Amino acid sequence: MADQQKPDEKKYWLDDQNNVKKIIWALYIVCGLSVIADFFYHKHVHYAAEDWIPGMYGWYGFIGCVFLVLSAKVLRKILMRDEDYYDEADDD
Amino acid sequence: MIEFPPGLLLIIGACFVPLLPHVVRNAYMLALPVIGFWGLLILPEGIHFAFDIFGYTLSPVRVDGLSLIFGYIFHIAAAISIIFAFHMKDTVQQMAGLVYAGAAIGGAFAGDLITLFIYWEATAIASVFLIWSSRTEAAYRTGMRYLVIQVGSGVLLLAGAILQYKATGSLDFSKMGLTGPGPVLIFIAFGIKAAFPLLHNWLQDAYPEATVTGTVFLSAFTTKLAIYALARGFPGTEMLIWIGATMTAFPIFYAVIENDLRRVLAYSLNNQLGFMVVGVGIGTELALNGTAAHAFSHILYKALLFMSMGAVLYRTGTIKGSELGGLYKSMPYTTGFCIVGAASISAFPLFSGFISKSLIITAAATEGHWIVWLILLFASAGVFHHSGIKIPYFAFFQHDSGKRPKEAPSNMLFAMGIAAFLCIAVGIYPAPLYAILPFQVNFVPYTTTHVVTQLQLLLFSALAFTILMKTGLYPPELKSTNLDFDWTYRRMLPKLLKTIGKVFVPADQFVRTVFLNRVEKFIASVFRHHGPEGLLARTWPTGSTVLWVAVLLALYMVFYFI
Numbered sequence: 308m309a310d311q312q313k314p315d316e317k318k319y320w321l322d323d324q325n326n327v328k329k330i331i332w333a334l335y336i337v338c339g340l341s342v343i344a345d346f347f348y349h350k351h352v353h354y355a356a357e358d359w360i361p362g363m364y365g366w367y368g369f370i371g372c373v374f375l376v377l378s379a380k381v382l383r384k385i386l387m388r389d390e391d392y393y394d395e396a397d398d399d
Numbered sequence: 400m401i402e403f404p405p406g407l408l409l410i411i412g413a414c415f416v417p418l419l420p421h422v423v424r425n426a427y428m429l430a431l432p433v434i435g436f437w438g439l440l441i442l443p444e445g446i447h448f449a450f451d452i453f454g455y456t457l458s459p460v461r462v463d464g465l466s467l468i469f470g471y472i473f474h475i476a477a478a479i480s481i482i483f484a485f486h487m488k489d490t491v492q493q494m495a496g497l498v499y500a501g502a503a504i505g506g507a508f509a510g511d512l513i514t515l516f517i518y519w520e521a522t523a524i525a526s527v528f529l530i531w532s533s534r535t536e537a538a539y540r541t542g543m544r545y546l547v548i549q550v551g552s553g554v555l556l557l558a559g560a561i562l563q564y565k566a567t568g569s570l571d572f573s574k575m576g577l578t579g580p581g582p583v584l585i586f587i588a589f590g591i592k593a594a595f596p597l598l599h600n601w602l603q604d605a606y607p608e609a610t611v612t613g614t615v616f617l618s619a620f621t622t623k624l625a626i627y628a629l630a631r632g633f634p635g636t637e638m639l640i641w642i643g644a645t646m647t648a649f650p651i652f653y654a655v656i657e658n659d660l661r662r663v664l665a666y667s668l669n670n671q672l673g674f675m676v677v678g679v680g681i682g683t684e685l686a687l688n689g690t691a692a693h694a695f696s697h698i699l700y701k702a703l704l705f706m707s708m709g710a711v712l713y714r715t716g717t718i719k720g721s722e723l724g725g726l727y728k729s730m731p732y733t734t735g736f737c738i739v740g741a742a743s744i745s746a747f748p749l750f751s752g753f754i755s756k757s758l759i760i761t762a763a764a765t766e767g768h769w770i771v772w773l774i775l776l777f778a779s780a781g782v783f784h785h786s787g788i789k790i791p792y793f794a795f796f797q798h799d800s801g802k803r804p805k806e807a808p809s810n811m812l813f814a815m816g817i818a819a820f821l822c823i824a825v826g827i828y829p830a831p832l833y834a835i836l837p838f839q840v841n842f843v844p845y846t847t848t849h850v851v852t853q854l855q856l857l858l859f860s861a862l863a864f865t866i867l868m869k870t871g872l873y874p875p876e877l878k879s880t881n882l883d884f885d886w887t888y889r890r891m892l893p894k895l896l897k898t899i900g901k902v903f904v905p906a907d908q909f910v911r912t913v914f915l916n917r918v919e920k921f922i923a924s925v926f927r928h929h930g931p932e933g934l935l936a937r938t939w940p941t942g943s944t945v946l947w948v949a950v951l952l953a954l955y956m957v958f959y960f961i
Contacts, residue, residue: 353761376863393890
């Protein structure tokens with residue numbers, strides 16, 4: 308990140324890797340808190356599955372996103388072409 | 400008070416744009432949607448300006464709750480888009496934008512199918528100039544494809560309207576359901592503009608090719624007019640629930656691997672339309688309210704996101720994730736506005752998406768569509784993943800690209816500021832939006848359950864992004880084209896035609912050669928017998944002629960006596 312930093316340029320808060328780590332830790336903590344929050348209120352649910360384990364929505368979102376990204380990577384193997392793929396096709 | 404048909408003011412007003420000097424042009428253009436909005440406020444509900452022509456009754460203006468909410472937001476979107484384009488001096492784009500917005504507004508108030516058709520085609524023809532105005536070869540070709548598909552949708556609509564008139568004797572545009580060939584054609588026409596799966600590629604093709612300011616216009620009108628039309632004509636059509644659910648899920652896979660950030664937004668636009676289509680399909684009051692509310696907030700945050708990406712494109716000349724990064728250092732305001740848009744589309748509490756999308760998701764749950772409900776939740780997490788995180792992250796943060804562009808022009812910042820303000824205002828205080836929904840609302844978005852579960856969903860999606868990034872599993876932004884369904888008509892069909900040509904041409908040539916050979920042989924044989932040297936063309940000596948005459952006479956006598 309710092310390699311392209313111009314020497315005379317202002318140093319930004321995010322340029323410091325420690326601050327980036329702080330943000331990531333903050334995210335871990337907030338995620339944990341959101342799960343713990345499930346113990347402190349009565350959840351109004353439409354389906355019983357919504358309340359199987361604390362943080363049900365969180366786990367669903369996490370697994371959903373990992374599935375999304377990993378399957379998109381597989382899709383890329385099948386679908387990705389050169390940037391000018393259609394230009395070439397037009398010139399045939 | 401003078402009443403005038405909504406939308407027509409913008410269309411007629413556009414004609415005077417070229418006559419005005421640039422100094423007053425911006426103020427004039429902004430005045431049109433402002434006056435138009437005021438016109439809506441004084442327009443009473445009901446049918447207006449109805450007239451008979453050739454025995455058909457047309458009702459060009461029908462005002463009710465559903466048309467009004469789309470009318471309001473279309474005016475707001477027009478005003479914001481115009482402000483965003485204040486710096487631009489291209490008369491063609493200025494006129495096209497006004498006519499396009501006016502046609503979409505007119506379409507939302509059309510009381511009969513013919514009026515709808517006219518506005519429907521007007522949106523197509525006006526908007527293509529926003530694409531062509533990029534003045535590149537790629538934009539020209541994209542524009543042609545866009546025009547063919549959009550006008551084709553209009554032709555289907557007209558054909559459907561004619562069949563519907565034959566079947567029912569009425570041209571009224573009201574709830575019809577899939578009850579015959581007419582409504583089916585109209586349904587497909589709406590489906591094209593609403594970017595149903597497999598009919599969707601014009602959207603991802605065209606929006607990223609349009610001009611910086613043109614895309615902001617485009618993002619607001621065409622697809623939302625189609626959503627309005629579906630909500631008007633086909634509420635409660637079961638099939639729409641599944642079409643919509645598919646729309647929410649499959650574009651997000653493309654959004655993850657797409658490099659052009661405006662195209663990422665086009666895919667996520669497609670996904671947001673899916674939520675609205677599900678709402679139409681469920682068709683209860685809660686669900687239709689959800690569709691209308693979500694269209695309203697969606698237009699604002701989508702315009703905001705396209706504006707922020709437009710500003711980046713305007714300043715850096717590129718919008719590819721692989722070439723951007725670190726722009727927050729020199730474009731802090733644009734970054735901030737982009738994050739507001741990202742939080743709104745992700746439906747963070749206190750932002751507009753939260754109070755509108757939940758109506759649809761709750762409707763899906765209460766009606767017992769649990770598979771659809773699961774898909775919608777997955778899509779919500781996915782939206783946050785690619786629009787909420789990916790867009791701001793790859794444009795403004797990630798690795799430093801070394802680019803230090805100037806902050807966006809002040810008019811762009813002002814337009815983004817208005818949109819961002821509205822996104823937050825609607826999110827914090829949804830009551831005014833709920834008050835203009837088509838049906839009475841008894842929905843409380845801010846319950847403990849809803850806030851906590853939504854935060855869990857989003858925070859853990861962010862967690863997934865972080866972990867995938869840290870472990871290097873996240874696919875990097877690469878210069879690429881990803882094949883989508885448009886491959887069939889951009890590559891497969893042309894190839895197929897060429898292949899057919901390759902087989903057909905030699906076969907055709909073979910048949911022709913054989914035939915020509917025959918003809919030549921025939922001519923040669925005629926020539927041989929009748930040509931200068933031919934047996935039958937030879938000059939005969941008199942003696943042989945006398946001989947032949949004698950033979951003929953002899954034969955004659957023989958036959959005579961028999």
